[in-house]
Structures are given as structure tokens and as C-alpha cells.
Amino acid sequence: MYELRNVTKRYTRGKETVHALDGVDLTISDGDRLVIQGPTGGGKSTLLQMLGGLDKPTEGEVVLDGTDLARLSESRLTDVRSENIGFVFQSFNLIPTLTAQENVETALVPLGAKPRDRRDRAAEALRSVGLGERLAHLPSEMSGGQQQRVAIARALVKQPKVLLADEPTGNLDESMRDEIMDVLERMWKELGLTFIMVTHDSAIAKKAPRVATIRKGKITVKENTAP
Template sequence: MYELRGVTKRYTRGKESVHALDGVDLTIADGDRLVIQGPTGGGKSTLLQMLGGLDRPTSGEVVLDGTDMARLSEARLTKVRSENIGFVFQSFNLIPTLTAQENVETALVPLGVKVKERRERAVEALRSVGLGERLGHLPDEMSGGQQQRVAIARALVKQPKVLLADEPTGNLDESMRDEIMDVLETMWKELGLTFIMVTHDSSLAKKAPRLVTIRKGKITVKENAAS
């Protein structure tokens, strides 16, 4: 479970102080699926970075399973991220010189997983997202949708509790968008993940059980009854 308590993130731009997050309180239960929306610069990505331990708040607590990530040493925070949190980004972030299988294996290296098991788990993860025939392909030999599937497999191969996605369909056309969302929602259901996604796409937001809207660092939470 996540608990955010009074989370503030302040940046300084010249002489101006900008509150990307302004006293955010939010509880996210294990297995929740929620979408974060809001205008550009409103704090969406900052909130996701806090949840992922990629940034620290200026003040407040970001508690995951009883541990305040804001207070951890960098080494402990890196360990929490490596073991518990998977990330999927808009730009895929694949290593261009590595095959699909090798890209997925990179997520297991920090966990000390041995080579044979890394290979087996990477193959299984790629098969689970429909890429069993693309193990040896480089990123530039795959479509955008296939590259994002590799990125999803890389995020899930370490068996995280939490999956964070920042505009995961932003670089894809409508058909590829729907395909990737089907994969993400299937993984959420089958693996019992806590799934949190930032998107500007209102059609996706309407399908989420919970919608967090953030404007000028303040949030509102809506339960989508139709979900």
C-alpha cells in the first residue's frame, strides 16, 4: 500500500518558486489501478516520480508498505526500486544495441539473478506479451508497439508489486494504443499488480477504476463507477 502524506515538491526557476506538488495526500491500496491526469506542467510526472522513488519530496512522506522512501539512503532506495517497482515510459528506453531478450535481462542484473535464470525469465516475459518470436530482434527491427511490449516485459520480468507507466501509449497510433492497453490491463489482472498510469488520453482515463486529477500541484480523486 502507498500512503502519501503532505507531499510537497518545490522547484526554483530563477527568482520564482514553483510548487509541482502542494500538500498531496493520497492512499493507493495493493492491486489498485488508477490514472493520473492533468494539464502540462501540473505535476503529473512529478507525482509518478515520487511514487517510483525517482525523486524526493521537499517535505512530506511517501510510504510504500510501511517504509518512507523519502527517508531512505540512495542505496536502499535503489534496492526498493529494483525489487518492487517496474517502470514503462513513453519513449520505450530500450538499449539499441541489445536484442529484445537482452533488454529484458538488464532488469534482472541488479537483483543478482544468475545468467541461466535471467535468460529463462526474459524469454517467459517476452512470450507473455506476445513476443516469443522476436527474442533476437534489435529495437530498430521492431514496430513501436513491439518495442513497448519489450519495455513492458522488462518492467515485469523482475516480478514487481507496482507498475508505473508514464504516457505508455503516447508515441503510438490508436490501434497500437489499444493493443498496449490490453497487454497492460491483462498483466494487472493476472499478476495482481498495483498499476498507476499517467496519460493525457481521456478515453483511457474513463476506463480506470480511480482517476487522480492534478492541477497546480493539488489533486482530486474520483471513483469511476462505470469501471
């Protein structure tokens, strides 16, 4: 479970101090699915970076399962990310010279998995997202939707507790968007993940159980009663 307490993040922009996050309190339970929305520059990605241990707050606590990420050393944060948190980004972030299977295997290298185990687990992860026939394909040989599926497989192959997604459908057309959301929602249910996603897409937000809106560093959370 996440517990954010009075999380503040300030940046200096010239002579101006920007409050990307301003005293944010937020609880996210195990297995929760939360969508984060808000205007550009409102603090959405900053919040996701805090949850992923990619950035630290100026003030406050970001507690994951009893551990305050803000107080960990960089090496320990790297371990937490490698073991517990999967990331999916808008730009896929695949290595162009590696096959789909090799791209997925990269997530297992920091965990010390043996080569045979890495290959087997990567192949199974790709099959789980519908790419069992694309193991040997390079990113350039796949569509945008297929590349994002590879990125999802890479995020999930290490069996994380948390999946963080930053605009994962932002580069996709509507049909591809729906396919990727189907994959993400199925993985959330099957694996019991805590799934937190930043999106500007209101159609996606309407289907989420909880929606957090950030404006000028402040957050409001509502339960979504839509079917």
C-alpha cells in the first residue's frame, strides 16, 4: 500500500518557485486501480515519478509497504524499482537493436536471473500479451500497438507489485488505445497489481474505479460510479 503524507515538490524556474505538488495526501491500497488526470504542468507526471521512486519530494513522505521511498539511498531505490515496480511510458522506450524477447529480458538482468530463465520468462510474458509469434521481431518490424505490448511485457515479466503507466496510449489511435487498455486491465485483474495510470483521455478515466485530479499541485480524488 502507498501512503503519501504532505508531499510537496518545488522547482525553481528562473526567479519563480513552482509547486508541482503542494501538500499532497493520498492513500492507494493494494490492488487499487487509480487514474491520474489534470492539465499539462499540473503535477501528474511528478506524482507518478514520486510513486516510482524516480524523484524525491522536497518535503513529505512517500511510503510503500512501510518504507519511505524519500529516505532511501539511490542504490536501494534502484533495488525497489527493479523488484517491485513496473513502468510503461508513452514512448515505449524499446532498444531498437534488440528483439521483442531480448527487450523483455532486459528487465530481468538486474534481478540476477540466469539466461535460460530470462528467455523462458520473457517468452511467456510476450505470449500473455498476445505476441507469442513476435519473439524474434525488432521494434521497427512491429506496429505501435505491438511495441507497447512489448513494453507492457517488459514491465510485468519481473512480477512487480505495482504497475505505473504514463500516457501509455498517448501515441496510439483509438482502436489501438482500446486494445492496449484491454491488455492492461486484464493484467491488472489476473496479476492482482496495484495499477496507477496518468492519462489525458477522459474515456479511459470514466472506466477507472478511482480518479485523482491534480491542479496547481493540489489533488482531489473521487470514486467513479460509472459502469
